[in-house]
Amino acid sequence: MIAIEDQSYVVSGIDSWRVWPSDVIYEPRLQHWLGVAKFQLPPADEPPSGNGIKVRLFPEMYSCASCKKLQAFRRFGSPHGQSQCGDCARPLTPSRFVIACEDGHLDDFPYSAWLHRKSDRTGEENEGAEHELRLETTGQTASLRSVVIKCSCGVRPASLEGAFGRNAMKELGIKCGGRRPWLGWKADESGCSATPRTLQRGASAAWFGITRSALSIPPWSETLQQRLNPRFGEWSELLDEVPEQVILKMIAKSDIVNDGQFTPEQVLDALHRRWALEASALPDSDEQPMLESANELRREEYAQLSDGTGNADRDFECVSALTDDMPLPYGLKRSMLVKRLREVRALESFTRVDLPDPAGGDKRRSAMAKKTMDWLPAIEVSGEGVFIAVNDDLLKPWEQRPGPRARARKIWTNHTALLRERAERAGSKRPPSDIKSPVTARYILLHTLAHVLVNEWSLDCGYPAAALRERLYVDKDMAGILIYTATSDSAGSLGGVVAQGEHRKLHETLEAALGRTEWCSQDPPCMESEASGLDSLNLAACYACVLLPETSCETNNVFLDRAMLIGTPEDSSTGFFKQGN
Incomplete structure (x- = not known):
């Protein structure tokens, strides 16, 4: 979640991003490990073109400091492009609190359910009554006890004291709704059994990124493999369908060999090597937890770093120290x-509430x-x-x-x-x-x-x-x-x-x-x-x-x-x- 001026947003899913072919990143070992065809630089563009990363309004609950109303932003009648109360023309404030669960779901704080279930203990709102919420601060203390919710139905007011307890929502019977607002409409998941937790909107626990990285090492850092990367998807599909002589003729017409630096045979060998990498098996995901320092990506890097490189390339040069x-x-x-290294860092996913375990x-x-998606941001x-x-x-x-x-x-x-x-x-x-x-x-x-x-x-x-x-x-x-x-x-x-x-x-x-x-x-x-x-x-x-x-x-x-x-x-x-x- 990010705050922009007086409004709050959540970054939208990557399927809504407009990415550019010029911003593609390749790192074959990491691509294979994460099961994607490529990586993309996050798009950056100047407003108001709207071609960068999309965001969605979240949380949806806002309050007015003047009339004290607490309701969804769309109900305030704010002028287009502004965040003002339609009745008193005062700035609106996005909700300070949200709820999230360990499975990554995110939702507005359930103010109405919190108030009615905590006040009357029936677990239900008063049927037939109007429910207009108000958010007031008594100012007596700096704690949540001073943040009070009221409702026009006449139920006894309730403060937010205790809302941050691990089982606060569970004790009131408030369940996770499986909401995923960053993915837009009709993206909610049903049947989530995790207990939702109250979080500050700007708390670090609201989002923990899960990143994976790899160093560019030979042979994948070599010039031939780098020039092959954009063509690999197209040519690899032909390996089992077309005779090698036909593929060699196709390669000979490409810009990879036109400058005379590589022969078609060298390109074909590089293509087979890359194909072998894609066909290799990945570790069983249900195996014992393993620290990232011991996985196969690190083993390959360890071998290269230990032995050094005879011929330095653009992205990797490693030599013995002077004695x-x-x-x-x-x-x-x-x-x-x-002396030279290149690292690709990809965002694989994210979690909420609790840090992802470093041992996997x-x-x-x-x-x-x-x-x-066949790509990840990196x-x-x-x-x-x-x-x-x-x-x-x-x-x-x-x-x-x-x-x-x-x-x-x-x-x-x-x-x-x-x-x-x-x-x-x-x-x-x-x-x-x-x-x-x-x-x-x-x-x-x-x-x-x-x-x-x-x-x-x-x-x-x-x-x-x-x-x-x-x-x-x-x-x-x-x-x-x-x-x-x-x-x-x-x-x-x-x-x-x-x-x-x-x-x-x-x-x-x-x-x-x-x-x-x-x-x-x-x-x-x-x-x-x-x-x-x-x-x-x-x-x-x-x-x-x-x-x-x-x-x-x-x-x-x-x-x-x-x-x-x-x-x-x-x-x-x-x-x-x-x-x-």
């Missing part, structure tokens, strides 16, 4: 300088269109970064130590309980014993290491922490982090991050980062915390030590514990980097 005749700091196995165990997905950003791989030979024995295992177990237990609770609320038929958190000591270590390096590098090379991002590669056979500057504004193009990956510089910044981590201004409570952060998914982590701006973190600042890096006062061996001392 300066100095070995890597203790615990690290490899440092790679990513949450299957809530709200529809972004009435019909199935942006592409370019930047630079440093890839660091942690020494697996040192990680494995550390993971078996009692200290790391015990601390990781605390976060694992809290996350598992959260996953099971959400599965139960969603009506999952899976046994609770089958639902387990994928969080490990290895993941917590690398995630926290990425955070402390981002904080340190932001001080050392002049970037704000919000301009740096982490990208994790963690599984039983992966242990790497990429810190990069892919951002859509000028803060991502200042240069300087790549230099942080050189061995001598890494020694300096890692030592400084670990030194800062050993002490937090919130200690001892921070280090001794048994649970902290959102849903108790952190241990020793707060904004005074390792937390980052949320745009920089992959998991909304959860699964963090600086004791995994430097140990605790009682047991220094819990810290991975204390082994080398």
